[in-house]
Amino acid sequence: MVMASRARLIAIVALCVMSASMHAAFASARIVVVATTSDVASLASAVGGDVVEVKTIVPPGTDPEAFEPRVSDLSMLSDADLIVRVGLGYDLWIDKLIIQLHRPEFQAGGGRSVDASVGVPVLEARGRTPVTEDGHAHGLGNPHYWLDPANAETVTAIIAEGIIRLMPAARDTIVANRNRFLATLHERIAAWMQQLAPYRGTALVAYHNSWPYFARRFHLNLIGFIETKEGVAPSVAHLSSLIAEMRQSGARAILQEAYEPKNFSEMLSARTGAPLVVLAPTVGGVPEARDYLSLMDFNVGALARTLATASQ
Amino acid sequence: MFADLALAQMSALGATVAFAAGHSPTSAAGIAYTFLFAAIGAALLTASRLIPNEVQPEAYIGIIYVVATATTIVVVDRSPQGAEHVKQILVGSILAVSASDLPKFAVLYAFIGAIHWLVRRPLLAASEAVHSKMGCSLLWDFVFYSSFSVVVTSSVATAGVLLVFCFLIIPAITGSLFTRSIACALGIGWLGGVAASAVGLAASFEFELPTGAAMALAFTLMLVIGAVLRGLIFAPAGGRRICIRIFLRAASAMTLMTLLLSAIWLMIMPRADQPMFDLLQSATGIGPATFLAVQERAVYVDALKDADYRRSQESRLTTLERQSRWRGDGLSDTEVRRIGSFQQTFNEMARGDDFVVKSLSGRARERERWYVGLPLLITSLLGLLTLLPGKWRADPARLRTACLRFLRAFQIRRSINGGIVSAGPKALTGRCQKTTYGCPDP
Numbered sequence: 001m002v003m004a005s006r007a008r009l010i011a012i013v014a015l016c017v018m019s020a021s022m023h024a025a026f027a028s029a030r031i032v033v034v035a036t037t038s039d040v041a042s043l044a045s046a047v048g049g050d051v052v053e054v055k056t057i058v059p060p061g062t063d064p065e066a067f068e069p070r071v072s073d074l075s076m077l078s079d080a081d082l083i084v085r086v087g088l089g090y091d092l093w094i095d096k097l098i099i100q101l102h103r104p105e106f107q108a109g110g111g112r113s114v115d116a117s118v119g120v121p122v123l124e125a126r127g128r129t130p131v132t133e134d135g136h137a138h139g140l141g142n143p144h145y146w147l148d149p150a151n152a153e154t155v156t157a158i159i160a161e162g163i164i165r166l167m168p169a170a171r172d173t174i175v176a177n178r179n180r181f182l183a184t185l186h187e188r189i190a191a192w193m194q195q196l197a198p199y200r201g202t203a204l205v206a207y208h209n210s211w212p213y214f215a216r217r218f219h220l221n222l223i224g225f226i227e228t229k230e231g232v233a234p235s236v237a238h239l240s241s242l243i244a245e246m247r248q249s250g251a252r253a254i255l256q257e258a259y260e261p262k263n264f265s266e267m268l269s270a271r272t273g274a275p276l277v278v279l280a281p282t283v284g285g286v287p288e289a290r291d292y293l294s295l296m297d298f299n300v301g302a303l304a305r306t307l308a309t310a311s312q
Numbered sequence: 313m314f315a316d317l318a319l320a321q322m323s324a325l326g327a328t329v330a331f332a333a334g335h336s337p338t339s340a341a342g343i344a345y346t347f348l349f350a351a352i353g354a355a356l357l358t359a360s361r362l363i364p365n366e367v368q369p370e371a372y373i374g375i376i377y378v379v380a381t382a383t384t385i386v387v388v389d390r391s392p393q394g395a396e397h398v399k400q401i402l403v404g405s406i407l408a409v410s411a412s413d414l415p416k417f418a419v420l421y422a423f424i425g426a427i428h429w430l431v432r433r434p435l436l437a438a439s440e441a442v443h444s445k446m447g448c449s450l451l452w453d454f455v456f457y458s459s460f461s462v463v464v465t466s467s468v469a470t471a472g473v474l475l476v477f478c479f480l481i482i483p484a485i486t487g488s489l490f491t492r493s494i495a496c497a498l499g500i501g502w503l504g505g506v507a508a509s510a511v512g513l514a515a516s517f518e519f520e521l522p523t524g525a526a527m528a529l530a531f532t533l534m535l536v537i538g539a540v541l542r543g544l545i546f547a548p549a550g551g552r553r554i555c556i557r558i559f560l561r562a563a564s565a566m567t568l569m570t571l572l573l574s575a576i577w578l579m580i581m582p583r584a585d586q587p588m589f590d591l592l593q594s595a596t597g598i599g600p601a602t603f604l605a606v607q608e609r610a611v612y613v614d615a616l617k618d619a620d621y622r623r624s625q626e627s628r629l630t631t632l633e634r635q636s637r638w639r640g641d642g643l644s645d646t647e648v649r650r651i652g653s654f655q656q657t658f659n660e661m662a663r664g665d666d667f668v669v670k671s672l673s674g675r676a677r678e679r680e681r682w683y684v685g686l687p688l689l690i691t692s693l694l695g696l697l698t699l700l701p702g703k704w705r706a707d708p709a710r711l712r713t714a715c716l717r718f719l720r721a722f723q724i725r726r727s728i729n730g731g732i733v734s735a736g737p738k739a740l741t742g743r744c745q746k747t748t749y750g751c752p753d754p
Binding site: 070121122125141200212215221235236237238239264270 | 649
C-alpha cells in the first residue's frame with residue numbers, strides 16, 4: 001500500500017518535472033515581442049502567430065502621447081527579444097527606458113528594434129525633430145497612420161522582417177501568417193470602403209487630430225479640431241469659429257475618442273445638431289475592438305451608423 | 313484657506329475612483345463616490361482642531377492635499393481612461409455648462425444657502441473659536457465642511473478645482489476687506505464675483521485664452537483692485553490725499569524699479585530673454601532692424617520674408633493634400649510621400665530662417681543695450697532719486713548711510729571713499745575695519 005502510493009507520488013513528480021521542462025523548451029522557442037501600443041502589438045501577433053509572445057506597454061484606452069512609463073515597464077522591456085514601436089515621435093518615452101537598460105540593439109536602427117512607421121506615406125509632415133514647440137508629438141508628421149487599414153500591409157511587412165531576422169527558421173510560418181492576414185484585410189478593406197462610400201466628402205469635426213489617415217482612405221473631409229493644444233481647454237473664440245465653420249460646411253458628425261473629455265463635443269453637438277460618435281483610436285479602446293481588424297470594423301461601423309441616422 | 317483646495321482635491325479623488333470603477337462622474341454612483349470622499353475630507357479637516365498646537369493647521373491641510381493628489385495620480389494610472397480625466401478635473405470646462413444644468417445648481421445652492429442661514433449663529437461662533445476643542449465646535453465644523461463638500465462635489469466636475477477655489481475664496485476675501493458685516497461682505501463678494509467672471513469670460517474670448525484660467529486670473533485682479541481701493545477708502549480722515557500720494561509714489565517706484573532692473577539685465581545679458589524690451593518692441597513697432605547695419609538689415613528682412621514664404625508654401629501643400637483626401641481620385645502613396653518630403657524641407661528651411669532672425673535680433677540687442685539700455689538706466693535712476701523722501705534728498709550724508717545699510721544687507725561692502733571692493737570672508741563675518749576698508753562702522 002505504502003509502496004504503491006510512493007510510486008504514484010514519484011510518477012506525479014516526474015510528470016510535473018517533464019511538463020515544466022517541456023513548457024520551458026516551448027517558451028524558449030518563442031521570441032518575446034514588446035510593442036509600445038496595442039495596435040502594433042495586434043499586428044505583430046497577427047504576423048508572428050505562435051512564434052511570438054506579444055506584450056504591450058501602453059494599456060489600451062490610455063492616451064499613448066501622454067504616457068508616463070513605470071518601473072514595471074522597464075522589467076518587461078528587459079525580457080524583450082524585439083521591440084516594435086509606432087515611431088514618428090509618438091512613443092519617444094521608450095528611448096528613456098532603453099537608455100536605462102543599456103541595450104543599444106533596442107535603439108532606433110538597432111538589430112532588435114522595429115520602427116513600424118518606416119515606409120508608411122506620412123501625412124501632415126512637419127520637420128525632422130519629433131517634438132514640436134508645443135511639446136506635442138506631431139513634430140515629424142501625423143503619427144496616427146495605423147488608422148488607414150491599407151498601411152497595415154506596410155507595417156506587417158516590416159514587423160515580419162524584424163521577426164525573421166531574429167528567427168530565420170520560422171520564415172515560412174511568418175510569411176504564411178502574413179499572407180493569411182493580408183487576404184482577410186483586403187477583403188475587409190473592400191467591405192469598409194463600400195460601407196462608407198455613400199458618405200464620400202462628408203464634413204466632420206474631430207476632438208484631436210487623430211483621423212487624417214482614416215479620412216484619406218475613406219474620402220472624408222475633416223474640417224477642424226476642438227482641441228488646439230493637448231490638455232488645454234479650448235478658448236471661446238476657437239469654439240465659436242469652429243461652430244461657424246461647422247454650420248457653413250454642414251458638418252455631420254463629431255469624432256471623439258473614449259478617453260477624451262466629452263463636454264466640449266456635447267456642447268458643439270447641441271449647438272450644431274451634428275451627433276457625437278465615439279470611435280476607438282487604438283485596439284482595446286472600446287471592448288469591441290479586440291484586435292486590429294475588429295478595431296477598424298468598429299470604427300467604420302460606428303461612423304456609418306451615425307452618418308446614416310444623421311442624414312435621415 | 314487651503315481647506316477648500318484640499319477638499320476639492322478629495323472630491324476630485326472621489327470622482328477619479330468612481331471613474332476607475334467604471335462609473336461616469338455625473339451618474340448617481342459617481343456622485344456618491346465623490347461625496348463619500350469629500351465627506352472623508354470634511355472629517356479629516358474637522359480633526360484639524362484636535363491636532364496639537366505645535367503643528368500648524370496649514371501643514372496638516374497641505375498634507376491632506378498632497379496625499380489626495382498623489383492618490384489621484386495612482387488611481388488614474390490604474391484606471392482604464394488615463395490622465396485626460398485628471399486634466400479635465402483640474403482645468404474644468406465652465407464653457408460647456410448648458411442652460412439645462414442651471415436649475416439643478418440653483419436648487420442645490422439655495423438649499424445649502426438656507427441651511428447656512430438657519431444655523432448661521434453656531435457656525436460663526438465655531439469659526440471664531442479657532443482653538444476650541446469643544447465637542448460642539450467640532451460638530452459645527454463638521455456641518456460646515458460637509459455642506460462645503462456638497463458644493464465642491466457638485467461643482468468640481470463642472471468648473472474644475474481652480475475655478476471652484478477662486479469662486480469660493482476670492483469674493484469672500486474681497487468682501488471682508490471692506491466690511492465686518494457679513495451681509496455687506498456677501499453683497500460685495502457676489503457683485504465682485506459676477507464682475508470678475510464676466511471680465512474673465514470676455515478676456516478669454518478677446519485674447520483666445522483658456523476660459524477657466526482666464527477667469528481665475530480675473531478673480532485675482534479683482535482682489536488686487538479691492539486691496540488698493542480699501543487703502544484709499546479706509547484712509548484716516550483728511551489723509552486720503554496723502555494715501556493717494558503714497559500709492560502713486562509706490563506704483564511709480566515699482567515701475568521705475570522694473571525699468572531699472574530690465575535695463576541692467578539688458579546690459580549684462582543682451583542675448584537672454586528680455587520680456588520688457590520685447591513688450592516695448594511690440595508696443596512701439598521699433599524692431600531689431602533699427603539697430604542693425606545696412607547689410608545685416610537686408611539679411612534680416614530677407615530671412616523674415618523667406619520664412620513666411622516657406623511656411624505659406626508648406627501650408628499650401630497641406631491644404632492640397634487635405635482636399636485631395638475626398639476630392640477627385642485622391643493622391644497616390646508616391647505623391648503623398650513627395651508632398652511630405654517637400655513639407656519637411658520647407659519647414660526646415662523656415663526653421664533655418666528663424667535661426668538667422670534670432671541671431672540677428674541678438675546682435676541688435678547687443679547694440680540696443682547702449683542706445684536704449686543706457687539712457688533708460690539713467691532715466692530710471694534719476695526718476696527713482698526724485699521719488700526719494702524729501703529729507704533724504706536734502707541731506708546727501710543721510711542718503712549715503714541708507715545706501716550703505718542697503719548694501720550691507722547683501723553682505724557686500726564697498727568702500728565709497730577708497731573704491732576698494734571686498735567680498736572676502738572678512739566681509740562675511742560682519743566686521744569691517746575702518747582702516748583697511750574705509751567704510752564707517754556702525
